Amino acid sequence: MNDRTQADSTPRKLTIAIDGPAGAGKSTIASRLARKLGYVNLESGAMYRALALKAIDRDASFDDEDALVKLAENSRIQLEPTFGGNRTLLDGKDVSSRIRERDVTEAASRISIHPKVREWMVARQREMGAGGGVVMEGRDIGTQVFPHADLKIFLDADPVVREQRRMEQQKIKGDVAASVAAELRERDRRDRTRTASPLVAASDAVVINSTALSEDEVLAKVEELVREKS
Ligand code: DC
Numbered sequence: 376m377n378d379r380t381q382a383d384s385t386p387r388k389l390t391i392a393i394d395g396p397a398g399a400g401k402s403t404i405a406s407r408l409a410r411k412l413g414y415v416n417l418e419s420g421a422m423y424r425a426l427a428l429k430a431i432d433r434d435a436s437f438d439d440e441d442a443l444v445k446l447a448e449n450s451r452i453q454l455e456p457t458f459g460g461n462r463t464l465l466d467g468k469d470v471s472s473r474i475r476e477r478d479v480t481e482a483a484s485r486i487s488i489h490p491k492v493r494e495w496m497v498a499r500q501r502e503m504g505a506g507g508g509v510v511m512e513g514r515d516i517g518t519q520v521f522p523h524a525d526l527k528i529f530l531d532a533d534p535v536v537r538e539q540r541r542m543e544q545q546k547i548k549g550d551v552a553a554s555v556a557a558e559l560r561e562r563d564r565r566d567r568t569r570t571a572s573p574l575v576a577a578s579d580a581v582v583i584n585s586t587a588l589s590e591d592e593v594l595a596k597v598e599e600l601v602r603e604k605s
Pocket of ligand 1: 480
């Protein structure tokens, strides 16, 4: 086999972008897909969450864009893919669970509206995914981070279904459920209406509506799209 045929038979390491609103199933699909392909799964939201946690710990204002960028520049935010799932490290400390809590969730949504914060995040995310062989998920991966991604998926679902999924995932019931649902709707609104990189499907994204689909069915559809690109 000469070099050329060898190169041709090596599967291309694709860059795959998965965007969409909270509760559409992005994280699960992205991590299952990455595992199947032997790719790295990078969850960009975890980076916004890590910075939000730092802002909470340092008592920084969520509205002070310049202070938040300074905070980011002085932070070490690492996404560490492991077999058991992804770990997020902030300044060397594992904050994977802490960043899922309600206060951090709310703060992440607020700090992510700032253009300069987003610029900083996008630059880091591009570095992390530079080699290909990556499934990155978020809100602006197909539109800003990797506008030339090999495959762009926009995963959506009916808002009521997304809220229900979130409640089941986080085992939330009763009175708390109503306020958590209201918070999710507010974050959705903020994501879609912010001036800097609002949540929209890239014009060349494949939109998958998962309202009536199981996780396995969504994954099968995405795998089919990956095969077409490989
Ligand atoms: O995906 P997530 O819920 O972990 O994201 C946390 C917050 O970060 C969410 O409110 C929107 C924001 N985010 C963003 O603006 N852009 C991304 N690429 C990922 C997340």
